[in-house]
Amino acid sequence: MALVMVASVKGAPGATTTALALAATWPRPALLADLDPDGGDVRYRLDAADGEPLGQEPGLLTYAAMIMEGPDVRDHLQELPGGLEVLVGLPSADASEAIDRKWAPVGALLQATPDRDVVADCGRIHPLSPLEELFPYAAALLLVTRPTVDGVAHLRARIEAMDDAPPIYVAVVTGAADSRSAIQVQAVLDSAGLPATVLGRIAYDPVGAGTLAGEWTDRLSRSWLMRSARDLGARLVRDIDRPVVDEPESEPA
Ligand SMILES: Nc1ncnc2c1ncn2[C@@H]1O[C@H](COP(=O)(O)OP(=O)(O)O)[C@@H](O)[C@H]1O
Ligand SMILES: [Mg+2]
Known part of the structure; x- marks a missing residue:
């Protein structure tokens, strides 16, 4: 089904937290893939469903090692409390060499799950990020x-510079009282003529975000x-499922 890349552009705005929260509340069956080439965070933040620490394997390393054989990602997942399944990421940035030149096949296969x-938590999408190789496969x-x-x-600068990106969406991390920022960000992108859709806000919620780095509880699902x-x-699923309507060709003047 669909591969959805979640990423930051600069700093640590909350890409990992947003990817986790989205995967856990996704309107259709979904798994979380920790693909951050600078090293995955999920394994260090959450325990497995059985209360033990998540292992390094199975995960992205075991999956990518056999990528040319067309592995089933479902054989490489671990389960988080609450039932969300995760493809555990790289132990560190240094380990990304192991995936060198395999990002495209990883994307192609994940898309076909x-x-x-x-x-997918894709970390920071900077100009040299190898995860741009996933673009052709992402919805x-x-x-x-x-x-x-x-x-x-x-x-804005990063979106301007991106080539051949999939449809770009933006989530703005804002406090509960802030109903204007998302609209203002959309206005900035529109005035620059950039094809990006601000989907809305992710709540700035230090308690919820902190809990996501700890234990899954009932309270969390209501955060x-x-x-x-x-x-x-x-909203995102509705948009990516929207049938593509070809622009009618304009009449010659
Ligand atoms: N929606 C949020 N509300 C409050 N704090 C958040 C939120 N998202 C992330 N944080 C906090 O910001 C820090 C960075 O979050 P993280 O998800 O790791 O960002 P990134 O993946 O972009 O580096 C963490 O301390 C996290 O708890
Ligand atoms: Mg992150």
């Missing part, structure tokens, strides 16, 4: 930003963070 969408690139002047300036992720995910 039967019965499940794949929400969406969701960029996470804070609504700061610098954050939005870097977002502002998870509720905002559920809304955002529903």
